[in-house]
Amino acid sequence: MPIRHLRHLWSIIAYSWRAIGPRRIATRLLAYSTDADARAADSGFDARFGTDTTTGLTPVEAALPAARRRGATMYLPSMDADLDAMLTALAWPDALLRAATFVDVGSGKGRALFLAAMRPFRATRGVELSPVLHAIAERNLAIMRRHRALAAPIELELGDATALAVPPGPLVLYLYHPFREPIAAKVIDRVVAAVAARPRPAAILYGHPTLQRPLDDDVFCRGGMFRRCHAGARVTRSFRIGWSIWTNQAWLVDVPGAPAALAVGA
Numbered sequence: 058m059p060i061r062h063l064r065h066l067w068s069i070i071a072y073s074w075r076a077i078g079p080r081r082i083a084t085r086l087l088a089y090s091t092d093a094d095a096r097a098a099d100s101g102f103d104a105r106f107g108t109d110t111t112t113g114l115t116p117v118e119a120a121l122p123a124a125r126r127r128g129a130t131m132y133l134p135s136m137d138a139d140l141d142a143m144l145t146a147l148a149w150p151d152a153l154l155r156a157a158t159f160v161d162v163g164s165g166k167g168r169a170l171f172l173a174a175m176r177p178f179r180a181t182r183g184v185e186l187s188p189v190l191h192a193i194a195e196r197n198l199a200i201m202r203r204h205r206a207l208a209a210p211i212e213l214e215l216g217d218a219t220a221l222a223v224p225p226g227p228l229v230l231y232l233y234h235p236f237r238e239p240i241a242a243k244v245i246d247r248v249v250a251a252v253a254a255r256p257r258p259a260a261i262l263y264g265h266p267t268l269q270r271p272l273d274d275d276v277f278c279r280g281g282m283f284r285r286c287h288a289g290a291r292v293t294r295s296f297r298i299g300w301s302i303w304t305n306q307a308w309l310v311d312v313p314g315a316p317a318a319l320a321v322g323a
């Protein structure tokens with residue numbers, strides 16, 4: 058086995074040891090290796106486009122700054138079916154999607170962003186802390202553009218989610234379990250402050266694919282702006298991908314002067 062594969066394996070074991078503990082590593086590895094449904098959930102995105110979005114990278118391999126590694130999760134791509142399920146449950150009308158920006162916080166190699174940009178969003182934006190993943194995402198984006206597979210513009214940004222610049226207009230914020238509560242709290246606070254300053258429809262889509270504990274609901278309720286409106290899961294024999302959707306619809310209805318058409322559409 059080439060030395061880089063051994064290094065990758067070691068990095069995954071070290072990460073999982075800390076994240077889920079040695080006993081669960083063994084049982085989960087065994088379960089996953091015999092779980093055809095779980096492995097089949099990857100719809101072949103890379104095979105279709107020739108991109109590199111599938112292989113996981115730990116925070117060490119992704120060269121995250123040491124101070125951010127503990128709070129971060131490892132890179133794993135979203136699966137088409139899960140993002141589809143979340144956007145279908147959100148059920149924003151086309152007119153609202155066409156006015157909205159989709160922001161993937163912790164965009165990794167860009168898979169979720171590419172899937173979103175195949176829909177009629179006004180714009181899509183990914184923010185990723187890892188220079189390694191950001192560079193791969195840029196290469197993938199060039200490939201996707203050659204395929205002319207994207208309907209919406211994409212912007213990739215190398216940066217820390219805690220300094221997120223919230224775009225104007227209707228907002229769909231996507232979090233695929235990128236980090237733990239302390240960082241998530243800072244991100245939600247920024248979103249709440251930006252949306253309170255310029256009221257508009259906003260939604261948070263949160264997927265939690267890992268074997269780790271999902272983010273506490275309290276994080277999404279910070280500032281009293283977002284309420285959970287849907288939740289779901291895809292369960293295979295060896296793991297569960299859960300998701301929840303939070304919107305500011307109820308909050309918006311009570312905001313004097315909020316655009317009525319958008320409030321109804323949210």
Ligand SMILES: C[S@@+](CC[C@H](N)C(=O)[O-])C[C@H]1O[C@@H](n2cnc3c(N)ncnc32)[C@H](O)[C@@H]1O
Binds near residue numbers: 134163166217240
């Ligand atoms: C589970 S991956 C999700 C990848 C992508 N969103 C997708 O769904 O395909 C989480 C990503 O969050 C990134 N991340 C972790 N901490 C971050 C931070 N403070 N700011 C920006 N990105 C961060 C990780 O490097 C990793 O790429």
